Amino acid sequence: MQEKLFILPAREPTEPGHTSTHNLPAQLTPLIGREQEVAASSTLLRRPEVRLLTFTGTGGIGKTSLALRVATDLLDDFPDGVCLILLAPISDPDLVIPTIAQTLAIKEVAVQSPLASLRSHLQHKHLLLLLDNFEQVVVAAPVLTDLLESCPFLKLLVTSREVLRLRGEHEYPVPSLTVPELQQQASIKGLAQYAAVVLFLQRAQAVKPDFHLTDANASSIAAICTRLDGLPLALELAAARLKHLSVRAILARLEHRFQVLTHGPQDVHERQRTLRNTIQWSYDLLSVQEQRLFRRLSVFVGGCTLEAIEALYKMLDGESMYVFDGVTSLIDKSLLQQGKQDGEGGEEPRYLMLETIREYGLEALTNNGEVEPTRHAHAEYYLVLAEEAELRLRGSQQAIWFDRVEREHGNLRAVLNWLLERGEY
Structure with a gap:
């Protein structure tokens, strides 16, 4: 109810x-x-x-x-x-x-x-x-x-x-639909409070009338809704796959979501029939400079600051004059979000990509042969940050730096994994 x-x-x-x-x-x-x-x-x-x-x-x-x-x-x-x-x-x-x-x-x-x-x-x-x-x-x-x-x-x-x-x-x-917090194990009743879950269930029942939210599938449904960022189109395409796949099978395939989330309704515009087409349409409308910035931003995990983007550009291009205007433009074009600031707003704002959009950016980064230099620059910046944090965490600004390290957890982990893959750590 x-x-x-x-x-x-x-x-x-x-x-x-x-x-x-x-x-x-x-x-x-x-x-x-x-x-x-x-x-x-x-x-x-x-x-x-x-x-x-x-x-x-x-x-x-x-x-x-x-x-x-x-x-x-x-x-x-x-x-x-x-x-x-x-x-x-x-x-x-x-x-x-x-x-x-x-x-x-x-x-x-x-x-x-x-x-x-x-x-x-x-x-x-x-x-x-x-x-x-x-x-x-x-x-x-x-x-x-x-x-x-x-x-x-x-x-x-x-x-x-x-x-x-x-x-x-x-x-x-227009915001995404509300999604569950994966860190908290929600009850069936609790999950039904989230709009993304309700939409997924409604569209699932359109192709599989006997489908219901149960204790067995609750965690997988919550994960699907969260990993798809509460995007209605993505949720509808995922739910349609229940005709042939289980909930767990869909979740497992979200690592390659653009191959899975296809075959939308025939009575909508072609660019709305697949998740890839929808994001590619936005990407194709960007200028060459905006496309390059979009691709580079995809290496950041969990968002980043303007300082981090400017540092990345300085390492790759020797200058960063374009960055602020480019970031503003991507926000205006709904491909980047400015996160909400806590406290009195003294900290630098963070810029975030929805995970679905970031995955498209990573794919474009790979297709353009830019992964290696971009990830290297990303790693260089965060290695310097980690070294500074090690010193600052022992000083009078300990609380501030604990918060900063926490915010950069995703980026620091991504750098560590990349270095391990290359045998450099």
Whole structure:
């Protein structure tokens, strides 16, 4: 019964007495684990000063599903309707305005540009446009400002892997679903409190109706949900494999998750059918410099500081001027996260990759022949840090350095394992 805490049943977009027009599809599955996000983003869009809200997040995080639910819940707030604009099929930024106009069934006027026609049509309308998958046409973003300035009652809800960086934009990062702490052995009842587990179970029962959470499979399900970072797409693809594999077999194969998490639904865009395609789409949208930084960051385990990244770059390239801008860009593009700081915030912020994204980065690092020099630079930095820690742990800053060593546990262990593999330790 705990699952009910996490399931938002699909609301019918055409309720009796409803007058708002829309083209929103009825959802085939309930939205799980998004109560807080639905409430918070709906509240934002109801505020008069919020006219552009962008859902950001890595591929497969569930931005579109969340946006569709929010748009459906807001139908009563927009007398002139809610319109879904599908941008996934286009890659030319010049097609954004024609695509919006075509979806709204606005006829071309010979004496007007498509943008002027769209302005005229929307000028007095209380309308919400849901622009889905904006990341590949992000250079067209300034035209959205034009529309908002020309059409005072228009509001925009955008899904994008990348923030648009526009005046008046409100970003809403979509988080992963909640996952169990593997260090704590949770009961069946306890596991059912986590949205990732509930989603996995729901999708598992879609292919195997008699599947249930039991004492025998609880720890494996918890591990799958955690190792897949609570990513809805990854969880759905993993659950679909239960038709042919046991839970333990799926867990064992997550070392090679990109080979396992394939064969998604045929009625979604090709880049959403496999985990690899989803991350590769984001990677392909990066500049050459951003791709290089993304690959190099994959050697860090459990996150790192800006100082560590700059040191890595200095060892590899002799300079690190690009690092800060590059890190900021990867955060904006939902491929890197800035961790929360504890205490008074005096410590340097840490930057983290979801494990699924980091694995793709390691694969790309290998394919580009960059593993050896990058791991060597990574090891050099942490060996120096370990030597300094050995001294500092005996001094007056002992508590600070205990915390620092604890935060770098994953990196120090990775360096030790790498040196052992090479016979250098």
